[in-house]
Amino acid sequence: MLVNGEAAEQPGLIKDTTTQGFRQDVITESMQQPVLVDFWAPWCGPCKQLTPVIEKAVKAAGGKVKLVKMNIDDHPQIPGQLGIQSIPAVIAFKQGQPIDGFMGAQPESQVKAFIERLVGPVGPGEAEELIAAAQEALAAGDAAGASELYAHVLQMEPENLAAIAGLSRLHLDTGDLEGAKGILAMAPQDKAGDPAIAAVRAAIELAEQAAALGDTAELERKVAADPKDHQARFDLALALNARDRRDEAVDHLIAIIKADRTWNDDGARKQLLQFFEAWGPMDEASVAGRRKLSTLLFS
The missing domain is CATH 1.25.40.10 (Tetratricopeptide repeat domain)
Structure with missing residues (x-):
């Protein structure tokens, strides 16, 4: 159930524990569902950063996981037995056993990913x-x-x-x-290989190339005067792309490939692929351009 846009907190979802209560609160409870144990101390700055993040993530999981917090100053025995040497430290228990964990303050996305490894998708952070x-x-x-x-x-x-x-x-x-x-x-x-990052990098490289080309009018005149001037046509494609005239840019590169696939070490096809990467796979110009390229290469 949602309250003010947030998941309503279930009773016992988040609680503090003691050395005496650890077996019931963690070991026994983890036989039913995963339990995260947050080891912290009042003097620990990173602990104060992590606490609201992990509490929010646990609430967002909708009861799939519980959070138990232990103050190591008041209760040093359990963290000592577990070998906790620095805090904050979070240990996940399942079926009575520690199965995963992390140390240090983490951003919300990382805490969410940690919980999802235990219980599956839990909704957007x-x-x-x-x-x-x-x-x-x-x-x-x-x-x-x-x-x-x-x-x-x-x-x-x-x-x-x-x-x-x-x-x-x-x-x-x-x-x-x-x-x-x-x-x-x-x-x-x-x-660096992330698709979104790679796409922007490709777009930046294209913008840098186009910046040195100047106005399209002169390049268009060169191509009109000599349709076999592949370099002028190639430069025109770059300049057109910089002005968001993507379909025209594709057509000029396709024309080069059709006339001379080997020109500039297959440069026109490689440039076309860089366009597609920069535009993204679902962009209309990418879809249409790939279709044209496929038809040309495999017909």
Whole structure:
């Protein structure tokens, strides 16, 4: 049941425990459902950061998991037996046994993912809701509102890939190439292959290429004067894409491939694939362009 848009808290869902109560509150309860034990202390700053995050995530799980909190200053025996050496530390118990855990304050998305490993999907977290709201704002033409929402997510979770990609693309769309690159640099190196991050990176590379090409009119005159000038046609495709004339850009690259597949080491086809990556697989120009490319290559 929802109360004011949030899941109503069930009795006993979140509680404090003691050394004496640990067996009942954790071991026995975990025979019925997973129990998270949050080891904390009043002097621990990161503990104070984690507590509201993990409580919110447990409530959002709708009773699939319980949270038990233990003050290690008042009750050092259990954490000592479990080898807890730093806090905050969260240990998940299931069927009476510790099965998983993490240490240190974590962002909401990571805590949610931890719980989902135990009990399956539990619904969107705050960051996901803000991302969805940003996408809705964009669809309604409110780029400024979307930018604020993405920025808010990054204040909460500096490595949130969806927010990084979204805010970077907004900077790119307004012509702020350096700003777009700066935001994109926030993405962790090991996440460089994420589709959203890769798409924005490709779009930035295309914008950098197009910036040196100048106006399309001169390139169009060159192509009209010599249709076999593949370099001029290639440059025109880049310039057209920078002006969001995607279908025309596709057609010029298709024309090069049709005339000379081997030109510039298969450069036209490779550039077309970079377009598709930058636009995204569901973009209308990507779908139509892939169809044209497939027809040309396999007919």
